[in-house]
Amino acid sequence: MSIFSAIKDAIFGHKTAEAPPRAATPATTAPPARPASTATGIPASPADARWEREVDVEMVLESMASKNPQQLNWRTSIVDLMKLLGIDSSLANRKSLARELGYTGSTDDSAAMNVWLHKRVMEELQKNGGKVPASLVA
Numbered sequence: 001m002s003i004f005s006a007i008k009d010a011i012f013g014h015k016t017a018e019a020p021p022r023a024a025t026p027a028t029t030a031p032p033a034r035p036a037s038t039a040t041g042i043p044a045s046p047a048d049a050r051w052e053r054e055v056d057v058e059m060v061l062e063s064m065a066s067k068n069p070q071q072l073n074w075r076t077s078i079v080d081l082m083k084l085l086g087i088d089s090s091l092a093n094r095k096s097l098a099r100e101l102g103y104t105g106s107t108d109d110s111a112a113m114n115v116w117l118h119k120r121v122m123e124e125l126q127k128n129g130g131k132v133p134a135s136l137v138a
Contacts, residue, residue: 003100004100004124006087007121007125008128010085010086010087011055011057011060011085011125012055012128012129054129055125055129055131056131057122057126057131058131058133058136061074061084064084064085068084075136076118077118078094078117078121081118082094094110094113094117095107095113098113098117101117101124103117103120119138122137
């Protein structure tokens with residue numbers, strides 16, 4: 001399993017992961033158009049999957065942080081985010097995650113790599129059906 005998959009699974013598999021259901025549509029109005037899907041009923045793209053189930057990433061992480069005895073700065077630190085999720089945050093593991101996500105900078109500059117990693121992880125969570133506030137992907 002890839003490191004990003006472990007991150008995604010830790011967040012998306014959390015029991016508070018699903019965003020609140022959308023308000024019911026009155027019977028007199030037509031339901032919103034649904035995105036195209038394949039013949040098997042599986043959404044045609046990750047963006048279509050978001051229609052089925054959107055995960056509120058911030059809510060999940062806040063919930064996890066509130067139960068964690070450590071004060072972790074998961075909003076800006078990839079190390080703290082990984083610790084919060086119970087994933088090895090060692091430099092070797094972060095270098096591996098950087099390679100997995102396509103980092104082209106020097107992995108010897110861990111500060112720059114860490115900033116890039118945090119932003120990229122949030123972007124990937126968003127692409128995979130996560131509801132991520134703009135402040136976390138900016």
